[in-house]
Amino acid sequence: MxxxxxxxxxxxxxxxxxxxxxxxxxxxxxxxxxxxxxxxxxxxxxxxxxxxxSAVGSSDTMTVTKASDDAQGLGAADSGPTEYDPDTVAAGGFGAPGATVVALTPDDVTTLEGVEGVLAVQPTQSLSTDYVEGTSGTKYAVSASALVPGQQFTLTAGTQPDDGTDLQVVIPTSYVDALGFRDDAAAVGQSVTLAVTDATRTQHTVTATVVGVAEESIASPAGASVTPNAALGTALFDAQNVGVPADQVDRYAQATVRFAADATVDQVTNLKDRLATAGYTGTTVADQLGTxxxxxxxxxxxxxxxxxxxxxxxxxxxxxxxxxxxxxxxxxxxxxxxxxxxxxxxxxxxxxxxxxxxxxxxxxxxxxxxxxxxxxxxxxxxxxxxxxxxxxxxxxxxxxxxxxxxxxxxxxxxxxxxxxxxxxxxxxxxxxxxx
Structure with missing residues (x-):
């Protein structure tokens, strides 16, 4: 047979x-x-x-803050009032509402660059936008999150923002209709205006081109955040810091540290230990979503x-x-x-x-x-x-x-x-x- x-x-x-x-x-x-x-x-x-x-950041980066027992809102519930520290700044998206961290300075950036295993350091610019306006002529409250190295959006239309000199922005799909655009695809290539207020209470506007429309996700549940590319982020940052003393401008809540893309779990852990020894706390995207x-x-x-x-x-x-x-x-x-x-x-x-x-x-x-x-x-x-x-x-x-x-x-x-x-x-x- x-x-x-x-x-x-x-x-x-x-x-x-x-x-x-x-x-x-x-x-x-x-x-x-x-x-x-x-x-x-x-x-x-x-x-x-x-x-x-991908929407939060790259797998070969980690968010670094300055370690401090006095920082508020980043750990367990506070047992009472915390003494004021002039060196702290608002934590932004890196903690609970009202949380503060010890500010990173240019000296801290230099120190981080010298830590073994760190390939590059990019301070995160804290942006405080007033509104965004499209072709509808109506102004809508919006927040702006600086682009993290390696960040990739899940787009419904358009492309990822680039590192060039053109002022580019990615908007959430929930804002497309409100800003006066027919649909997600029609929004790509159109101009929007972002406004910020400086230290002298003067409002500045910056016009940027929409290059992409992003889906909302658990990384941005409110859906009320636009993401500028590096060029636009710098323009907004410079505008909102007009009138701010020079020694207060270069103060950052956190920085993004890039390490080897092929780093093993043990190597990443060792890098965190070296950062801790230097007085910093490193958190990867995997840590943030680990639970x-x-x-x-x-x-x-x-x-x-x-x-x-x-x-x-x-x-x-x-x-x-x-x-x-x-x-x-x-x-x-x-x-x-x-x-x-x-x-x-x-x-x-x-x-x-x-x-x-x-x-x-x-x-x-x-x-x-x-x-x-x-x-x-x-x-x-x-x-x-x-x-x-x-x-x-x-x-x-x-x-x-x-x-x-x-x-x-x-x-x-x-x-x-x-x-x-x-x-x-x-x-x-x-x-x-x-x-």
Whole structure:
């Protein structure tokens, strides 16, 4: 019997006892269905986290602040009033509302540049914008967040801002209609005006070109923040600091430190330790989203555990199905061996039957899970998760689906080895005498 004959025979034999086989396939279906859904859940959420990380900053950068026990609002709840420190500045987005940190100065920037492992240092300019105005002529309150090195937005239209001398800005999609633009694509290339007020209470306006429209995300939940490129950020920063004493201008709440893109976890940890020794605190994007990622990974792991339990239960069903098949086909096995089929071929025949049962259960389970997952994800995106644009809760990757099918087939194959081995060891004379 050739290999193709073995395959065809195994497929045909699978449905000799339809009820028993279908029940076994259903058991495998439950495990494959659950495993596919949890895999899709992990894929969808991790993709969203990756997009969020890109929107916050690059994976090879960290936010650095000056370490101080007197800084307010960055740690545990305060036990009482904190003594005023003239060296502190508002923490901006790096802490709770009202939080302060010890200001970084040009000397601190020089010190950071000298720390081993630091490739570049960019102080974060704190911008305080009054409003943004588009073609509608209406002024809207808005905040501006300086562009972080390596930051990449999830855009609905346009391109990422560049490092050139042109004044460019990325606006959130929620502002497109209000600013008077027809849609996201129509906003690209248009001009908007940003206003800041200096220390003398004089208002300055700066005109910039919209180069991109960004989706809102958990990195900017309010959706009321525009992001200028470096050139525009500098123009706004210089305008708002008119009248500020020279020694107060170069004071920063934080700085962005770039390190080697291929740095290992241990190397990043060592860099944090060196920064701590120098009197600074370094926080990577992964640190900022670490708790969220850990919770999601934990949920996916628990759900996967249930799927594995279902598959293990299904494997016992495969063993039972094939043992019964061997019992019912004892004379047939004896006849095949008497006609010259070797033990290896008999073993392969029953193993292929087990693998085929695994394939049917896993393929059907994965297919139904993909349809159900897509429908659920679409429904949630328009209701409960509508405030998280860009999130596809359950997403599927072809490689992951194929891997799940293969894994289930392997489990089924392994489960079928016991009855297959029993069939292979059958004595042809005794089998032919079996009643």
């Amino acid at each position: 050739t290999t193709s004959d073995l395959l065809l025979t195994a497929v045909a034999n699978t449905f000799r006892s339809k009820t028993r086989t279908i029940l076994t396939i259903l058991a495998i279906f439950v495990g494959a269905f659950t495993l596919t859904l949890t895999s899709g859940l992990g894929t969808g959420i991790n993709a969203y986290i990756d997009d969020t990380v 969220f990622t850990t919770v999601i990974d934990g949920i996916v792991l628990v759900l996967n555990a249930f799927a594995i339990i279902a598959l293990l239960a299904a494997s016992f069903g495969i063993v039972n199905t094939l043992l019964m098949s061997v019992q019912e086909r004892t004379r047939e096995i004896g006849l095949m061996k008497a006609m010259g089929m070797g033990s290896g071929r008999v073993f392969a025949l029953f193993s292929l039957e087990a693998a085929f049962i695994g394939f049917l259960g896993s393929a059907i389970g994965a297919g139904v899970a993909m349809v159900a997952g897509s429908l659920v994800s679409s429904a949630l995106a328009g209701s409960l998760l509508s405030n998280l644009p860009g999130l596809t809760l359950i997403a599927f990757e072809p490689v992951s689906i194929a891997l799940i099918v293969v894994v289930v087939m392997v489990i089924a194959f392994v489960a079928g080895t016991l009855p297959a081995a029993r069939a292979a060891k059958a004595d042809p004379v005794e089998s032919l005498r079996y009643e």
